Amino acid sequence: MAEQVGKIADQTNLLALNAAIEAARAGEAGRGFSVVADEVRKLSKESGETGKLIRQTVDTVTEVIHKAQGLSASFAESEQAVVAESQQRVAQIIGDFDQTASMLQESLSELQQERQLVESEINQLVMHLQFQDRVDQIMGHLGDDMQHLGQALETLDENGQLPSVADWLERLKSTYTTLEQHELHDGRSTASANTSSSITFF
């Protein structure tokens, strides 16, 4: 548009020049027309200046728009880079988190296994301690029986008679409290002593 304005101004200027020449040829009769031609030339010159100004303004605006486009493109690029970096970081964090979670899961199952082992060992220990307790009881019965034997020997000194073996064993049997004592007394194997107990509900 600015170019068109410039062209029109140039053509108008040319026409005004031609008109001034023609007015000079016409002599006195063309003097008035010459003044008008001068004015038209001035106006065409001003139009030409205005055209230049318009072009300069348009050039400036165009440059600004180009710069803005450039900036916008550069912003978009850096924004994309930031988004990509953020995505990468988030993926990294999720990856790390997954790894930590699976490590924790692994530790948890190891701890559970350990716990089961410890529990089983405690159960075994409790069983063994009870065997010790049973042995203590049996030893106690033996001690009592030895004491009883001592008393019987004193009685023997007075009466000159031994208690019968059957009576002695029967009395001893009556003091038993454990299954294995009864089993041993009857000459059976002591299988029950090495196994865990059963439970009877009434």
Added chain:
Amino acid sequence: MSKTILVIDDSASMRQMVSLTLRSAGYTVVEAQDGKDALSKLDGRKYNLIVSDVNMPNMDGISFVQEAKKLPAYKFTPVIMLTTEGSDDKKAQGKAAGVRAWIVKPFQPPMLLDAVSKLVL
């Protein structure tokens, strides 16, 4: 509030093992060293269950159960006998006295806890 169990055994180590097993399962335990000591602890305290040995000095487990069942507050308290005694004769005596379960030592902790959870009030 956790449930309370009276544990009676003349062997201190046995009492500790039974108590440890029960406490680890969240029960509160009161210990007594024989039947007589246990009777003195039936003083109005509420017990949700009693675990008792059979052969003990001063008062044996069966006699204790017979005495405890005469007390209205403890008439319905379930009793488990935990003993080396395994004869049918003794078991029959326990059943007649009102015992609910009979476990022959050595006990396995899970087995004791299973019986306790079945009978505890």
